[in-house]
Amino acid sequence: MTQSMHMANSFNPAAAVALPEADSELLERRQRVLGAPYRLFYQRPVHLVRGEGVLLYDADGRDYLDAYNNVPVVGHSNPVVRARVSEQLSVLNTHTRYLNDAVVNYAERVTGLLGDGLDQAVFVCTGSEAVDLALRVSRHVTGRRGVIATAHAYHGTTEAAAAVSPSLGPNNPIPSEIELVTAPDLAAEAPEQAAAAFAERVHQAVAALRARGHEPAALIVDSIMSSDGLQGTSPRVLGPAADAIRAHGGLYIADEVQPGFGRTGDWWGFPGQGVHPDLVVTGKPMGNGIPIAGLFGRPDVLDRFGRDVRYFNTFGGNPVSIAAADAVLDELIGRRLLENAKNLGASLLDELRTLATEHDSVTGVRGSGLFFAIDISDGEGAPDPARAARVVNEMRENRVLISASGPAANVLKVRPPLVFGPEHAPRLLDALDAALRATR
Amino acid sequence: MTQSMHMANSFNPAAAVALPEADSELLERRQRVLGAPYRLFYQRPVHLVRGEGVLLYDADGRDYLDAYNNVPVVGHSNPVVRARVSEQLSVLNTHTRYLNDAVVNYAERVTGLLGDGLDQAVFVCTGSEAVDLALRVSRHVTGRRGVIATAHAYHGTTEAAAAVSPSLGPNNPIPSEIELVTAPDLAAEAPEQAAAAFAERVHQAVAALRARGHEPAALIVDSIMSSDGLQGTSPRVLGPAADAIRAHGGLYIADEVQPGFGRTGDWWGFPGQGVHPDLVVTGKPMGNGIPIAGLFGRPDVLDRFGRDVRYFNTFGGNPVSIAAADAVLDELIGRRLLENAKNLGASLLDELRTLATEHDSVTGVRGSGLFFAIDISDGEGAPDPARAARVVNEMRENRVLISASGPAANVLKVRPPLVFGPEHAPRLLDALDAALRATR
Numbered sequence: 001m002t003q004s005m006h007m008a009n010s011f012n013p014a015a016a017v018a019l020p021e022a023d024s025e026l027l028e029r030r031q032r033v034l035g036a037p038y039r040l041f042y043q044r045p046v047h048l049v050r051g052e053g054v055l056l057y058d059a060d061g062r063d064y065l066d067a068y069n070n071v072p073v074v075g076h077s078n079p080v081v082r083a084r085v086s087e088q089l090s091v092l093n094t095h096t097r098y099l100n101d102a103v104v105n106y107a108e109r110v111t112g113l114l115g116d117g118l119d120q121a122v123f124v125c126t127g128s129e130a131v132d133l134a135l136r137v138s139r140h141v142t143g144r145r146g147v148i149a150t151a152h153a154y155h156g157t158t159e160a161a162a163a164v165s166p167s168l169g170p171n172n173p174i175p176s177e178i179e180l181v182t183a184p185d186l187a188a189e190a191p192e193q194a195a196a197a198f199a200e201r202v203h204q205a206v207a208a209l210r211a212r213g214h215e216p217a218a219l220i221v222d223s224i225m226s227s228d229g230l231q232g233t234s235p236r237v238l239g240p241a242a243d244a245i246r247a248h249g250g251l252y253i254a255d256e257v258q259p260g261f262g263r264t265g266d267w268w269g270f271p272g273q274g275v276h277p278d279l280v281v282t283g284k285p286m287g288n289g290i291p292i293a294g295l296f297g298r299p300d301v302l303d304r305f306g307r308d309v310r311y312f313n314t315f316g317g318n319p320v321s322i323a324a325a326d327a328v329l330d331e332l333i334g335r336r337l338l339e340n341a342k343n344l345g346a347s348l349l350d351e352l353r354t355l356a357t358e359h360d361s362v363t364g365v366r367g368s369g370l371f372f373a374i375d376i377s378d379g380e381g382a383p384d385p386a387r388a389a390r391v392v393n394e395m396r397e398n399r400v401l402i403s404a405s406g407p408a409a410n411v412l413k414v415r416p417p418l419v420f421g422p423e424h425a426p427r428l429l430d431a432l433d434a435a436l437r438a439t440r
Numbered sequence: 441m442t443q444s445m446h447m448a449n450s451f452n453p454a455a456a457v458a459l460p461e462a463d464s465e466l467l468e469r470r471q472r473v474l475g476a477p478y479r480l481f482y483q484r485p486v487h488l489v490r491g492e493g494v495l496l497y498d499a500d501g502r503d504y505l506d507a508y509n510n511v512p513v514v515g516h517s518n519p520v521v522r523a524r525v526s527e528q529l530s531v532l533n534t535h536t537r538y539l540n541d542a543v544v545n546y547a548e549r550v551t552g553l554l555g556d557g558l559d560q561a562v563f564v565c566t567g568s569e570a571v572d573l574a575l576r577v578s579r580h581v582t583g584r585r586g587v588i589a590t591a592h593a594y595h596g597t598t599e600a601a602a603a604v605s606p607s608l609g610p611n612n613p614i615p616s617e618i619e620l621v622t623a624p625d626l627a628a629e630a631p632e633q634a635a636a637a638f639a640e641r642v643h644q645a646v647a648a649l650r651a652r653g654h655e656p657a658a659l660i661v662d663s664i665m666s667s668d669g670l671q672g673t674s675p676r677v678l679g680p681a682a683d684a685i686r687a688h689g690g691l692y693i694a695d696e697v698q699p700g701f702g703r704t705g706d707w708w709g710f711p712g713q714g715v716h717p718d719l720v721v722t723g724k725p726m727g728n729g730i731p732i733a734g735l736f737g738r739p740d741v742l743d744r745f746g747r748d749v750r751y752f753n754t755f756g757g758n759p760v761s762i763a764a765a766d767a768v769l770d771e772l773i774g775r776r777l778l779e780n781a782k783n784l785g786a787s788l789l790d791e792l793r794t795l796a797t798e799h800d801s802v803t804g805v806r807g808s809g810l811f812f813a814i815d816i817s818d819g820e821g822a823p824d825p826a827r828a829a830r831v832v833n834e835m836r837e838n839r840v841l842i843s844a845s846g847p848a849a850n851v852l853k854v855r856p857p858l859v860f861g862p863e864h865a866p867r868l869l870d871a872l873d874a875a876l877r878a879t880r
Contacts, residue, residue, distance in 0.1 A: 007750050023539060026539055026541060026544060027539065029544050029548065030539070030544045032559070032560075033544060033547040033548050033551055033559065033560060033561060034536075034543070034544065034547055034560065034561060034562070035560045035739055035742055035743045035746055036742070036743040036744075036745075036746030036747045037562050037742055037743075037745060037746030037751045038536055038562075038746070039537065039750075039752070040537055040538070040539065041537040041538065045538065045539045046538045046539065047538070047539035047540070048532060048534060048538045048539070048540060049531075049532060049540075050531055050532050051531075051532045051533070051534065056532075056534070056538075069534065069535075071534075071535070071754060071755075072533070072534070076532070076533070076534070077529065077530050077531065077532065077533070079530075081529065082526065082529040082530055085525065085526070085529060086522065086525070086526040086529070089517065089521065089522040089525060089526070090517050090519075090522055091489075091490055091491075091517065092488060092489060092490050092491045092496075092516070092517065093491070093512070093516070093517070093728075093729040093730075094488060094491065094496070094509065094511075094512070094516070094729070095509075095511070096474075096478055097479065097480055097481040098480070098481065098485065098486045098487070098488045098496075099463060099466055099467065099470070099480065099485045099486065099487035099488070100487070100488060100489075101466060103474070104466060104469050104470045104473060104474065107473040107474055108469065108473050111473055119472070119473065120472075120473060120474065120475045121473060121474060122474070122477050122478075124566075125565040125566050125569075125731045125755070126564075126565050126566070126569065126753065126754065126755055127754070128569065128753070129565075129566065129568065129569065129597075129598065132572075132598045132599055133597070133598075135599060136598075136599050136602070139599075140611070157569075157573070157751060157752065157753055158569065158572045158573075158576075158598040158599070158600065159572055159575060159576050159579075159598070159599065159600035160598065160599035160600060162576070168749065168750045169749070169750050171580070171748040171749045172749055172750070283754075284754060288533075289533040289534070289755070289758055289760065290533075290730075290731075290760065291565045291730075291731040291732075291755040291758075291761065292731075299475055302475055302476070302477055303475045303476040303477075304476075305476075305477060306475055306476030306477030306478070307476045308611040309608065309609070309611045309612055310447050310479075310608050310609050310612070311477045311597060312479070312597065313566065313568070313597055314511060314566065314567070314723075314724060315511075315565070315566055315729070315731040318729055318731075320729065320730065321731065
């Protein structure tokens with residue numbers, strides 16, 4: 001079925017198991033009006049009607065433990081976010097060509113958390129828009145077109161962002177001005193060696209771009225290299241590569257859409273990498289699901305672009321999205337969710353590694369805060385995407401939601417909302433254990 | 441001051457008039473943390489704290505008549521939108537990889553209003569994302585790169601959308617795969633002649649692209665040609681151009697971000713142009729300010745892309761944005777706002793034309809529903825951007841908000857929320873009359 005090509009854990013209508021009649025009817029209508037661009041998760045899609053905290057509920061009132069979604073970072077249906085958004089909707093929602101306090105206050109709050117000279121903000125609506133703008137800014141200020149990205153990166157869905165997202169598969173064109181480099185692999189290399197080798201690959205990438213007539217404008221890297229096997233931020237392996245791109249006159253763009261706002265237990269991934277970015281991109285968890293994303297950077301870089309090029313994002317920095325984002329910061333801080341990500345993340349990683357020793361099919365477990373990657377193999381060390389898919393679907397039948405990804409689609413991706421607590425861990429671990437047993 | 445380059449009615453900090461102390465302080469903080477990419481309207485920026493219906497209020501409680509903003513189409517702080525969004529925030533907000541009724545229901549509702557075989561929907565967050573995706577889809581299904589756009593078009597801010605937006609000014613690069621054509625000008629040409637001449641320019645543009653090695657993937661046109669002087673939809677002048685691009689194997693993309701959802705008094709601008717688009721792009725008013733935008737199209741086109749290329753927009757079609765958009769449709773229909781746009785638009789156009797006869801500086805008045813363009817000249821027929829700016833700022837001092845635009849920045853842009861009623865018209869007309877008198 002071509003429709004499920006290039007995506008792990010995608011629903012295959014041709015192989016569908018029996019669904020409740022209401023779901024079948026909805027699915028048919030959905031296929032008609034949304035069609036092939038829309039792909040569902042799971043062999044038996046989940047029909048959701050309600051969410052609260054780390055739980056999601058289907059139409060029959062059954063609960064699902066959400067161990068996958070990184071957008072509702074302060075919990076599904078968070079009441080603080082809801083109250084702030086509702087209040088703002090009754091007061092004012094307009095664009096940034098009028099003076100308004102909220103967007104300035106929030107920009108100061110985030111740049112204060114970033115530090116490192118990243119003192120200026122541009123607000124947009126999605127991580128893709130933020131990446132796209134980071135590329136436009138880099139190309140404008142350097143006067144160059146070349147961009148270097150990692151070999152299995154995902155940075156977004158606009159034409160320019162997709163061009164640096166090789167993980168989108170074979171029909172997503174990578175133009176000649178883009179050069180891909182293999183990410184560090186800490187399972188195979190010692191950290192210092194990995195860092196030096198990655199920097200060397202960046203130098204080679206610059207040479208490859210030049211051989212095709214392009215000078216390098218930027219190197220863009222997800223600070224925890226999520227799509228390149230979740231390398232995490234400790235020990236630091238990206239610093240020398242950042243120095244390398246700068247030595248060639250290019251900018252360093254830290255993609256913090258996945259790590260940013262506490263996922264790793266720190267606010268951002270880049271400081272742990274020993275990197276001082278020129279530009280930082282944020283997105284997903286920023287508004288707990290209300291669309292908002294950001295580009296942050298050195299004032300000289302952003303001002304140069306802003307002075308020369310007219311830029312305006314109609315919905316970017318609107319007071320309602322800002323209210324949601326501000327409430328998310330309040331919740332992250334007030335409920336000590338970074339500490340939770342760090343502490344619970346460390347203990348869950350231990351427990352997952354213990355569990356792995358009981359299952360030959362698990363050949364690797366990596367973690368960074370509350371983000372875990374679990375490699376599933378065929379028992380002889382080779383990636384086993386079919387078994388990973390069975391584990392994911394088995395867990396879904398046991399009402400625990402995770403997904404799979406990775407270049408070989410054999411990596412379980414576990415990435416719960418940050419309000420996931422120690423009390424939820426047993427249900428996750430038990431469901432994973434049971435699914436691994438059932439798929440032996 | 442370079443910062444105010446390339447944008448009509450932008451605040452110039454170097455020439456600022458005296459501001460209240462609180463505003464000066466906020467402005468200083470804003471300049472520091474948001475910097476050059478952010479440009480305010482007016483020589484004396486408006487500091488807004490509240491909005492209701494067609495009125496906006498500043499920090500001192502003074503009201504401003506909003507005759508400019510096309511996003512809050514069903515009114516500032518609309519209570520129906522607020523109630524629906526608040527309710528949805530307490531229930532569920534997640535992405536489209538789970539089954540959910542709301543996105544399917546809304547997609548069916550909009551495709552039902554579109555008709556013409558435009559039976560499939562993709563939801564994104566901004567008009568820029570929708571345009572960017574329309575270009576990606578066109579290029580994928582045709583296997584070609586070339587795109588034709590009008591000479592003063594604005595289609596968005598992503599790299600690909602900005603490339604077809606020459607109105608962004610001289611520092612916004614237009615790559616070789618883009619060819620620009622002069623839009624029809626109904627002030628200078630009879631409709632049939634304008635239509636034939638525009639189609640002929642499209643044929644020539646295809647030849648120009650081919651001479652540079654590019655085949656045409658698409659022609660993209662704003663159905664009312666807002667940035668190209670607001671040509672409106674009646675009489676039909678785009679049909680032959682749509683036939684021309686199809687004859688060369690390219691797609692026709694109707695940009696409905698400005699005209700769509702009732703601005704013109706009809707749901708969309710393209711039917712009035714005698715055009716049957718392959719793809720339709722919508723945005724701005726769709727969620728009354730909650731970020732949502734859409735790409736609609738023929739199923740064969742969108743399915744071809746969706747089958748071959750993995751596409752996913754994290755926030756696109758989320759239940760909260762869909763709730764806002766659904767409430768907007770309810771309000772547009774329930775309050776008969778399209779009829780209002782048509783009827784009030786026609787009577788206001790008459791009154792503006794009557795007013796124009798009293799002012800030599802007004803050399804043209806065009807309208808399409810509740811969207812008006814008023815050409816300001818120097819009294820001898822030449823565009824007078826300085827006088828247009830004075831009119832805009834004079835009206836702002838009289839607390840009526842409009843703006844200026846156009847290739848020569850001499851066109852007053854009047855485009856109120858669609859809840860603008862006959863009772864608000866005198867305040868707009870009186871303020872415009874007074875401003876035109878004061879700037880003689």
